[in-house]
Amino acid sequence: xxxxxxxxxxxxxxxxxxxxxxxxxxxxxxxxxxxxxxxxxxxxxxxxxxxxxxxxxxxxxxxxxxxxxxxxxxxxxxxxxxxxxxxxxxxxxxxxxxxxxxxxxxxxxxxxxxxxxxxxxxxxxxxxxxxxxxxxxxxxxxxxxxxxxxxxxxxxxxxxxxxxxxxxxxxxxxxxxxxxxxxxxxxxxxxxxxxxxxxxxxxxxxxxxxxxxxxxxxxxxxxxxxxxxxxxxxxxxxxxxxxxxxxxxxxxxxxxxxxxxxxxxxxxxxxx
Amino acid sequence: xxxxxxxxxxxxxxxxxxxxxxxxxxxxxxxxxxxxxxxxxxxxxxxxxxxxxxxxxxxxxxxxxxxxxxxxxxxxxxxxxxxxxxxxxxxxxxxxxxxxxxxxxxxxxxxxxxxxxxxxxxxxxxxxxxxxxxxxxxxxxxxxxxxxxxxxxxxxxxxxxxxxxxxxxxxxxxxxxxxxxxxxxxxxxxxxxxxxxxxxxxxxxxxxxxxxxxxxxxxxxxxxxxxxxxxxxxxxxxxxxxxxxxxxxxxxxxxxxxxxxxxxxxxxxxxxxxxxxxxxxxxxxxxxxxxxxxxxxxxxxxxxxxxxxxxxxxxxxxxxxxxxxxxxxxxxxxxxxxxxxxxxxxxxxxxxxxxxxxxxxxxxxxxxxxxxxxxxxxxxxxxxxxxxxxxxxxxxxxxxxxxxxxxxxxxxxxxxxxxxxxxxxxxxxxxxxxxxxxxxxxxxxxxxxxxxxxxxxxxxxxxxxxxxxxxxxxxxxxxxxxxxxxxxxxxxxx
Numbered sequence: 001x002x003x004x005x006x007x008x009x010x011x012x013x014x015x016x017x018x019x020x021x022x023x024x025x026x027x028x029x030x031x032x033x034x035x036x037x038x039x040x041x042x043x044x045x046x047x048x049x050x051x052x053x054x055x056x057x058x059x060x061x062x063x064x065x066x067x068x069x070x071x072x073x074x075x076x077x078x079x080x081x082x083x084x085x086x087x088x089x090x091x092x093x094x095x096x097x098x099x100x101x102x103x104x105x106x107x108x109x110x111x112x113x114x115x116x117x118x119x120x121x122x123x124x125x126x127x128x129x130x131x132x133x134x135x136x137x138x139x140x141x142x143x144x145x146x147x148x149x150x151x152x153x154x155x156x157x158x159x160x161x162x163x164x165x166x167x168x169x170x171x172x173x174x175x176x177x178x179x180x181x182x183x184x185x186x187x188x189x190x191x192x193x194x195x196x197x198x199x200x201x202x203x204x205x206x207x208x209x210x211x212x213x214x215x216x217x218x219x220x221x222x223x224x225x226x227x228x229x230x231x232x233x234x235x236x237x238x239x240x241x242x243x244x245x246x247x248x249x250x251x252x253x254x255x256x257x258x259x260x261x262x263x264x265x266x267x268x269x270x271x272x
Numbered sequence: 273x274x275x276x277x278x279x280x281x282x283x284x285x286x287x288x289x290x291x292x293x294x295x296x297x298x299x300x301x302x303x304x305x306x307x308x309x310x311x312x313x314x315x316x317x318x319x320x321x322x323x324x325x326x327x328x329x330x331x332x333x334x335x336x337x338x339x340x341x342x343x344x345x346x347x348x349x350x351x352x353x354x355x356x357x358x359x360x361x362x363x364x365x366x367x368x369x370x371x372x373x374x375x376x377x378x379x380x381x382x383x384x385x386x387x388x389x390x391x392x393x394x395x396x397x398x399x400x401x402x403x404x405x406x407x408x409x410x411x412x413x414x415x416x417x418x419x420x421x422x423x424x425x426x427x428x429x430x431x432x433x434x435x436x437x438x439x440x441x442x443x444x445x446x447x448x449x450x451x452x453x454x455x456x457x458x459x460x461x462x463x464x465x466x467x468x469x470x471x472x473x474x475x476x477x478x479x480x481x482x483x484x485x486x487x488x489x490x491x492x493x494x495x496x497x498x499x500x501x502x503x504x505x506x507x508x509x510x511x512x513x514x515x516x517x518x519x520x521x522x523x524x525x526x527x528x529x530x531x532x533x534x535x536x537x538x539x540x541x542x543x544x545x546x547x548x549x550x551x552x553x554x555x556x557x558x559x560x561x562x563x564x565x566x567x568x569x570x571x572x573x574x575x576x577x578x579x580x581x582x583x584x585x586x587x588x589x590x591x592x593x594x595x596x597x598x599x600x601x602x603x604x605x606x607x608x609x610x611x612x613x614x615x616x617x618x619x620x621x622x623x624x625x626x627x628x629x630x631x632x633x634x635x636x637x638x639x640x641x642x643x644x645x646x647x648x649x650x651x652x653x654x655x656x657x658x659x660x661x662x663x664x665x666x667x668x669x670x671x672x673x674x675x676x677x678x679x680x681x682x683x684x685x686x687x688x689x690x691x692x693x694x695x696x697x698x699x700x701x702x703x704x705x706x707x708x709x710x711x712x713x714x715x716x717x718x719x720x721x722x723x724x725x726x727x728x729x730x731x732x733x734x735x736x737x738x739x740x741x742x743x744x745x746x747x748x749x750x751x752x753x754x755x756x757x758x759x760x761x762x763x764x765x766x
Contacts, residue, residue, distance in 0.1 A: 034637045036569040053515070054569055054633065128650060215633050215648050228494045229513040 006258020012251025016244075020066040027064060029057035032216060040234050050236050053226065058236070061218040062244050068130070068219050069248065072212070073199030075134045077192055080141020085188065087142070088149030089180060092157060093172040104150065107143035115140040116205055123211035133212040137202045141195050148191050152184040186263035193256035197249045204245050220245050298764040299483035301745070303757055304496065304505035306512050308489035311447035312461065314433045315388055318396035320674055320755040323433035324509070325467055325487050327756035330371075331436035331452035334362055334381065335427050341534075341585075341676065341753030343431045347376065347453060348415075357422030357707045364413040368476045370439045371457040378409040384437045385417070399680070400429040403704070424707035428677070433754065455480045455760045465489065481747075481763035493626065500526070500740050507741040507748065509757055512626060514572040520740045529739040531751035532585045535672035536578060537627055539635060539730030540660075542667055544690040547616055554727035556606035557668075558596035560642040561635060567733050570630035575733035580720040581679050584734050585751075588716045592724040596731065603642040615643025618667030622648060623656040627735065628670040635670070635730075661688045672735045676754050679716070680704075682723050691728045 028048070038055035041047055049058040087107075091100040119136035126132050153176070156162060165175050206212035207221030215222070220241040227237035307321040314322045314331055328336060336346035348362035368376040387393060389401035403426070406418040419426065429435060442451035450458050455477065456469035469485040488505055490496045493513040499505045500520065511517065520526040539561065547553045563577040576584050579592030607613060622632040629650060636646045646668065651659065660666045673681070683700035685692035696719065703715045724731070737752040747761040 032637060032640060034565070034569065034634055036565045036634070039569065053630070054637075210650050214650065216636055229497060230515055232497070232516070232519060 003258055003262065005254040006262060009251050009254025009256070009258055012247055013255050016066050016248045016251065017070065019063045020070050023060075023063035023067050027057075027060035029060045031056045031060045031064065031218060040230070040237075042234075042236055049240050050234075052223070052237055053230060053234075058223075058240055061223060062220070062240060065218040065220045065223065065241065065244065066248070068213050068217060069200045069203055069245075072130060072134050072137070072203040073196050076137035076199045076202070077141055077195050079135070079138025080145050080195060081188070081192060084142040084145025085149045085181075088146035088151075089153055089176040091146070092150045092153035092180070093176055095154060095157070103146065107146050110140065111143045111147075113140075116202060119202060119206055120209065120211055123206060128211040128214060130213045130217070133203060133206045136206070137199050141199070144191065144195060145188065148187055149184055152187050153180045156180050156183055190256055190260040190263060193252055193259060197252035197256070200245070200248055200252070298744075299481065300485070301482050301507065301759070301762065301764075302486045302488055302505045303507040303509065303759070304488040304490050304499060305509050305757070306489070306491050306496070308464065308491075309467075312450040312458070312467075313446045314436055315384070315438060316394040316396070316447075323755040324757050326450060326452070326454075326458075327433045327436075327754065328454060328758040328760060329456045329469060329485070330450050330454040330458055331433070331438070332454050333430055333432070333436045335431040337431050337676075337754045337756070339749045339751065339753070339758065341751065343427050346431070347381075347437055351427070357424070358419045360417045360419070360426060361410070362415045362417070364415065365476055366413055368453050369474050370442065370453055371451045371472060372439070372442055374439055374441050376437060376439070376453050377412045378415045380437055380439050381415045382407045382409050383440045385435075387438070387443075388435065395434055397432060397434040397675075400432055400435055421705045422707050423704055424709075424712055425677070425704065431754075433756070456482075456485060478760070480760045482759055485759055487757075503742070506745055507739065509737075509739050510752075511738050511740045514574045514626070514736075514738065517572070517574070517738060517740070525743055527741050527743045527745070529737075529741065529748060529750045530574065531737040531739075531749070532576070532583065533672075533674060533735045533737040533752040534583050534676040534678070534754065535674040535735030535737075535752075536581050536583065536678075537575070537631070537670065537672040537732045537735050538581065539732060540669045540671055540689050541729050542664060542688075542690060543692070543728060544664075545618075545667055547610065547612060548618065548667055550610050551727060552606050552610035553612065553616075554730075555596075556603040556610065556612075556642065557639065557644065558727045558730050559599045559603040559606065560638050560644070561596070561730050561732070562598040562638055563593070563732055564598075565638070566631050566634050569634045570627050571733070571736070574736035574738060575627075576736070577733050578731045580724040580731055581673070581682065581729070582716075582720050583676075586677075588713050588720075590717050590720045592720060593731075595724045596727065600638075600642050607643060612643070615645060617645040617647065620646035620648045620668045620670075621656065621660050621666045622650050622670060623653055623660075624650075625672070627672060631670050631732065635668075664688050664690060668730075670732070674735070674752075674755055679719055679723070682719075682728060689729060691723070691726070693722065693726065696722050 035055035038051050039053050041051040043050045047057050052058055087103050091103045094100050122136040123132045162175060162179060165179055203212055204221035207219040208225045212221055213219035223241035224238055231238050305324055309322040309325055310317060310319050312322060312326060314326055332346045334346055334348040335343050338344045347365055347368060349365045350363045352361040364378060370376055385401060385404060385407045388395045389404050403419045403423050404417060405420050408416045410416050438446060439451060455472050455475045457472045459468040459470050461467045467487045471480055471483050490499055496508060496512055497516050500508050517528050521528045541548050541554055543549055567573060567575040577593050578584060579595050582589050620632055620636060622628045632648055636648055639646055660669050680700050681687050682691050683697040699715060699719055703712060706712050739748055741748055744765045746763050746765050749758055
């Protein structure tokens, strides 16, 4: 099947999104109420995925955790997109100017740092928490979007329809917004999907080391960290959130790959 | 101070030891613990990890704690107390030598105590020495200590790790090369990993059975579990993950010792921060807490509920848990009376141990049930000391106070929970001046009642001391009457 990965990836992603969406209106159990006597149950009829060390229903935790993961990743990608894309377009519009140099070299600088380590530094300095995690992950999305949009925009600036627009007297800003941006949107969507899955991994990583989402809000990463010493006698505590992370990241990556096949003209052409 | 000859000697020893493995009965041991000491001077830091390695092994005081918490003779073999109880004359043991070969005599005792009580002293427990007005050398083996008033707990005070005897000759290098009088000499410290000790052949007392001792520092609970399972370590004191203990118990290779500590685990409350300055609010918090759920949920059943700041195994302990029984309805009522029927929000800052992190989540859930919202933040120890302990920037926190008989901290209004009660303070002053055991006992009981009735902190449970060890190790302390890992009586069964 030509778009197998797109469909499979989209299915997995939709599953996660539905789980997160449903959690706003309904979860099987209230996870703010701990119930110590019910702790460490393996999956059963009442608790479909078992209970954790506080007797909380794991299915409910996973559903609300999906919400946390998606929200953090979405906001982080949003930051990267809304700052990175305008910077990239500006750099392309003023190719080889001082602005271009400053923007792209700053991007290189940020890009050169190991992102997760800097994210740990940011959250360690400004306090652990979901908001700081979002900002930390978001900052590292900026250069990614700036590079992608500059690279794609540069080749467009040579095209005749842009020349026509320039001749008709449009400013560089308008050209970037009206002609360049729509034409690179496909690329940005593909990149966005991949960054989104990386954002979910980063959130889980930060929460795992205790710097991301703080209790009592569930997070897949922290569920893994909590399960760590209990793996030897309650492996489901680690397997379930681990699987949730894998499913989400795999789904988004497959969807990103599939989308690129469908949307990216260069790839499409090379396959024909 | 760098001592090349000593290092060479240690190296030779190590070579002999390693070639000797398998030939003789086991005489080496590896003891693991979670926290590494910041340096090795027990007389200038509060860090309990220093005592966990060095107390009684390397350093000794005039008196010392025995494994049951009683105070027995240490470097002083006997003492006389003057009729008014204000002058202590210690007779020192003869032939005691420091590890550098110098002899331990009365001038070293004077040096140690004068150093600890000096104006610029960095001793973490200066209060232990505050009553001393004079330390004088009578002769080489006799020291006379004068107090400003009778002090019934002076011998107890002198048993603390902060009151050990050090020598002026080696004091400059003590933080990296501790020179004491104990049964083991310090050999080597690989920071971030281990400290090595070896038997002191010149020890004045019974020679220990162990030849070489390695203390290993493993902070991560998962790594701790793996290290014990793989038998990389022979003993793990205060094992950090109580959930793993049943597995060790079921495994014939290991033994699990469950004993008591002096660790009152409490929900420390900032008594000066509104609305926690209102006793009704603190009482409401106390009644909102279900201790058993915390012991079961955070400690997997290990721990004894307490209702005041006192160790339950102490004969003077009063069971005041009924004073703050789990009663969420009463709690809500009290909050309403205090004017917080809508509840309020405060901070809950948690240091790393699992009693705090897990206990914190449980308490947050219990408080939420009566309308109190908590903002949880997980802190590393350094941050916790900075923000909570020194900065007093917190509403609630959970911590275990592991010092023995530390109810006196409630008489310090500048202490981090900022409890300021003149009645309690004068009671403590009176207690310190009382030597009659019966009177002391009733005063201690009164003190427990005052802080319980004032709901100064949420009193949760007494930390259990859980040691996992190879099944063949004998002579480990079951209880932890002070922070110590006394290896002088430890041996391997054949």
